[in-house]
Amino acid sequence: xxxxxxxxxxxxxxxxxxGLAGVILRRNILIIFMSIELMLNAxxxxxxxxxxxxxxxxxxxxxxxxLVVAAAEAAVGLAIIVSLVRHYKDSLNxxxxxxxKG
Amino acid sequence: xxxLPEVVVTVLAMLLLLLDAVLPEHRKSGLTWxxxxxxxxxxxxxxxxxxxxxxxxxxxxxxxxxxxVFFNTLFLATAILVVLMAPAYLRERALPxxxxxxxxxxxxxxxxxxxxxxxxxxxxxxxxxxxxAVYILAGLARREKRSNEASLKYFLLGAFASAILVxxxxxxxxxxxxxxxxxIAGVLKATSLDNPLLLMTxxxxxxxxxxxxxxxxxHAWTPDAYEGAPTPATAFMSVGPKAAAFAALLRxxxxxxxxxxxxxSLLFAILAVLTMTLANVVxxxxxxxxxxxxxxxxxxxxxxxxGLAAAQPGAGSDQVAGIPALMFYLFVxxxxxxxxxxxxxxxxxxxxxGESFDDYRALGRRxxxxxxxxxxxxxxxxxxxxxxxxxxxxxxxxxxxHSGMAWLAVAMAVNSAISAYYYLRVVVVMYMSxxxxxxxxxxxxxxxxxLAVASLATFFVGVFADPFxxxxxxxxxxx
Amino acid sequence: MNAPTAVFIVLAAxxxxSSLNVILRRNPVHSAIxxxxxxxCLAGEFVLLNAEFIAATEVIVYAGAIIVLxxxxxxxxxxxxxMRTRQFQNQFxxxxxxxxxxxxxxGAAVGAINISxxxxxxxxxxxxxQLGSVQNLGQELYSNFLLPFELASLVLxxxxxxxxxxxxxxAEDREEQVRIEEALEFDTKVRAxxxxxxxxxxxxxxxxxxxx
Numbered sequence: 001x002x003x004x005x006x007x008x009x010x011x012x013x014x015x016x017x018x019g020l021a022g023v024i025l026r027r028n029i030l031i032i033f034m035s036i037e038l039m040l041n042a043x044x045x046x047x048x049x050x051x052x053x054x055x056x057x058x059x060x061x062x063x064x065x066x067l068v069v070a071a072a073e074a075a076v077g078l079a080i081i082v083s084l085v086r087h088y089k090d091s092l093n094x095x096x097x098x099x100x101k102g
Numbered sequence: 103x104x105x106l107p108e109v110v111v112t113v114l115a116m117l118l119l120l121l122d123a124v125l126p127e128h129r130k131s132g133l134t135w136x137x138x139x140x141x142x143x144x145x146x147x148x149x150x151x152x153x154x155x156x157x158x159x160x161x162x163x164x165x166x167x168x169x170x171v172f173f174n175t176l177f178l179a180t181a182i183l184v185v186l187m188a189p190a191y192l193r194e195r196a197l198p199x200x201x202x203x204x205x206x207x208x209x210x211x212x213x214x215x216x217x218x219x220x221x222x223x224x225x226x227x228x229x230x231x232x233x234x235a236v237y238i239l240a241g242l243a244r245r246e247k248r249s250n251e252a253s254l255k256y257f258l259l260g261a262f263a264s265a266i267l268v269x270x271x272x273x274x275x276x277x278x279x280x281x282x283x284x285x286i287a288g289v290l291k292a293t294s295l296d297n298p299l300l301l302m303t304x305x306x307x308x309x310x311x312x313x314x315x316x317x318x319x320x321h322a323w324t325p326d327a328y329e330g331a332p333t334p335a336t337a338f339m340s341v342g343p344k345a346a347a348f349a350a351l352l353r354x355x356x357x358x359x360x361x362x363x364x365x366x367s368l369l370f371a372i373l374a375v376l377t378m379t380l381a382n383v384v385x386x387x388x389x390x391x392x393x394x395x396x397x398x399x400x401x402x403x404x405x406x407x408x409g410l411a412a413a414q415p416g417a418g419s420d421q422v423a424g425i426p427a428l429m430f431y432l433f434v435x436x437x438x439x440x441x442x443x444x445x446x447x448x449x450x451x452x453x454x455x456g457e458s459f460d461d462y463r464a465l466g467r468r469x470x471x472x473x474x475x476x477x478x479x480x481x482x483x484x485x486x487x488x489x490x491x492x493x494x495x496x497x498x499x500x501x502x503x504h505s506g507m508a509w510l511a512v513a514m515a516v517n518s519a520i521s522a523y524y525y526l527r528v529v530v531v532m533y534m535s536x537x538x539x540x541x542x543x544x545x546x547x548x549x550x551x552x553l554a555v556a557s558l559a560t561f562f563v564g565v566f567a568d569p570f571x572x573x574x575x576x577x578x579x580x581x
Numbered sequence: 582m583n584a585p586t587a588v589f590i591v592l593a594a595x596x597x598x599s600s601l602n603v604i605l606r607r608n609p610v611h612s613a614i615x616x617x618x619x620x621x622c623l624a625g626e627f628v629l630l631n632a633e634f635i636a637a638t639e640v641i642v643y644a645g646a647i648i649v650l651x652x653x654x655x656x657x658x659x660x661x662x663x664m665r666t667r668q669f670q671n672q673f674x675x676x677x678x679x680x681x682x683x684x685x686x687x688g689a690a691v692g693a694i695n696i697s698x699x700x701x702x703x704x705x706x707x708x709x710x711q712l713g714s715v716q717n718l719g720q721e722l723y724s725n726f727l728l729p730f731e732l733a734s735l736v737l738x739x740x741x742x743x744x745x746x747x748x749x750x751x752a753e754d755r756e757e758q759v760r761i762e763e764a765l766e767f768d769t770k771v772r773a774x775x776x777x778x779x780x781x782x783x784x785x786x787x788x789x790x791x792x793x
Contacts, residue, residue, distance in 0.1 A: 022604030055702025072740030
């Protein structure tokens with residue numbers, strides 16, 4: 001028998017919460033975006049671990065699609081960031097984009 | 103052919119993209135007609151499938167049932183109305199026609215597959231197809247700082263929500279060993295529901311979808327994204343992706359997790375009350391009409407969620423069941439909200455912003471028919487009889503009472519009363535204040551026909567509510 | 582403890598440390614490098630969990646495409662400005678809920694098997710090796726999962742449109758941008774001065790076009 005399921009799930013939980021903390025606590029939008037990627041990777045690990053545990057391939061197929069979506073999201077997200085930072089010279093801090101406030 | 107309407111929309115999206123590349127600049131307004139034609143054809147194919155026996159296609163990835171047909175009707179109607187309201191605004195602000203329409207088609211395609219999905223994997227991919235297209239739509243006015251900013255805020259929180267949602271989905275797969283929604287329901291029925299893992303999964307999924315439909319406390323992105331995005335995109339965002347997210351919510355929480363309904367009913371009831379109360383209180387303080395409508399749209403998410411809290415899986419087409427009430431309200435909400443946003447786009451013509459309440463001064467004199475339409479939408483959003491909004495709310499309240507949550511019904515009634523303040527404020531400004539300002543309004547046959555359709559729908563769905571309610575009831579049979 | 586588990590624990594430790602570096606570094610370039618390291622460790626874990634193809638895809642897509650995209654973006658933008666300022670939001674009140682979430686998720690992870698009650702599949706070594714094989718995944722992808730596969734191609738198309746549509750235009754936009762910003766500023770000033778609405782002599786747009 002290979003790696004116990006619990007170990008993989010625990011690692012995924014730690015990575016997920018790390019990513020979540022990064023999203024909530026950081027100001028730099030690039031790092032926030034990378035933290036989101038960490039959360040997606042935690043999900044991938046969860047899915048692969050369950051896939052092995054059940055001996056059923058659906059989990060691995062799911063990971064495949066999460067990867068595709070992450071790639072498309074990265075392309076769009078970074079395009080949005082590039083297009084916005086042209087307006088705000090010198091700033092990558094999310095909370096300084098404050099044109100829209102009630 | 104179970105997915106014919108979806109195929110038509112795919113072809114349309116590709117065609118729009120290609121023609122946008124080859125057509126000369128002055129011919130591009132013809133794309134509006136192409137988009138309209140495509141959505142109408144897809145709508146016809148879609149309605150043709152109503153009532154045919156439910157079937158599953160593509161290895162259980164999607165289901166073709168009345169539920170799908172109902173939501174496809176909603177999405178295609180949304181698309182048609184948005185295409186009608188867009189050209190004048192796009193031309194005015196020199197925004198690209200081809201990109202707007204093709205992204206709209208891709209988003210609609212994602213929405214249609216979201217409602218049709220019967221598997222976690224296809225559900226996830228469809229939701230992402232929809233939201234990625236909408237992130238771009240929000241930022242399409244890339245020369246405007248606030249459109250970029252709207253797009254960024256929407257994107258960051260949307261991606262964050264997707265990550266939480268997909269983590270929840272991975273746990274759902276982990277609890278049941280299945281990704282097919284019906285099989286998940288089968289496993290959940292057989293196991294004990296008194297399961298902390300299941301509760302945690304419910305919480306993760308609810309947070310993920312909660313961001314997408316803008317429930318308090320996950321709503322922070324909504325006003326910013328709605329205010330900054332180009333108005334036709336805002337109109338689309340406030341209706342289409344929201345309805346699709348509710349379809350996903352129904353697919354996940356009723357189709358797959360229906361057996362766990364006692365576990366989450368109270369959670370959604372509390373979220374509903376929080377959402378409508380906070381959104382209504384904040385909406386009162388707004389001076390920008392797009393922001394006001396954004397908070398109004400959050401409040402309406404709260405109302406619609408009442409239907410899910412009051413849902414009783416297995417109740418099917420029961421007259422007072424929560425799910426048909428929810429779906430009927432979504433139908434009504436589509437027309438009145440799109441109508442209101444179309445008028446915002448209309449009044450903005452020729453101005454840099456044109457979104458404050460002052461821009462609506464004396465609209466009753468400057469543009470009488472438009473003002474009447476706006477009054478109709480505002481009254482319907484408030485829930486004044488005999489308009490559609492009233493019946494929508496009435497059915498939801500009945501469903502809440504029937505499922506033994508009278509306090510939820512009371513909260514909803516009180517909130518409707520609060521919301522009257524800011525909706526009627528628009529009407530008061532239009533008729534009871536004067537202005538010397540003379541900003542020209544658009545002359546666009548498209549936007550006028552769109553307003554006509556939306557106001558007629560708001561009026562007649564109210565006066566003749568019965569066939570539409572039966573439409574919604576017939577569509578829940580899939581569960 | 583068997584050998585795969587020992588390797589797993591070592592890789593997990595590296596992954597946790599480097600993921601903490603992703604969110605704690607001041608320089609986003611360092612974060613990106615540590616993200617790549619985390620990804621490589623995860624790919625190693627995937628191999629241990631019999632997902633060889635997914636492990637390869639993860640390295641190619643993440644380390645090869647996404648992180649490179651991040652690094653290109655950082656080259657395009659001036660990231661030093663962001664490094665000189667405060668790095669964290671004043672949201673440390675949320676640290677407690679985050680810690681609670683961590684404990685809950687870890688508890689769920691540890692208790693998962695006992696609670697869910699679903700039996701592990703007893704796979705032979707051969708079966709386990711075939712689970713994540715290219716052949717097995719390919720067959721599933723092109724039969725049962727054909728529809729999401731096609732949808733994924735549309736998702737990538739939309740990503741392409743987005744990248745070109747949002748970031749693909751440079752200098753020709755600059756002039757228009759300045760015009761819009763000046764107009765917006767003017768609009769705000771006039772509104773502020775006149776207590777909310779324009780006077781006729783200051784009207785920006787000529788009259789006409791009254792209709793309904």
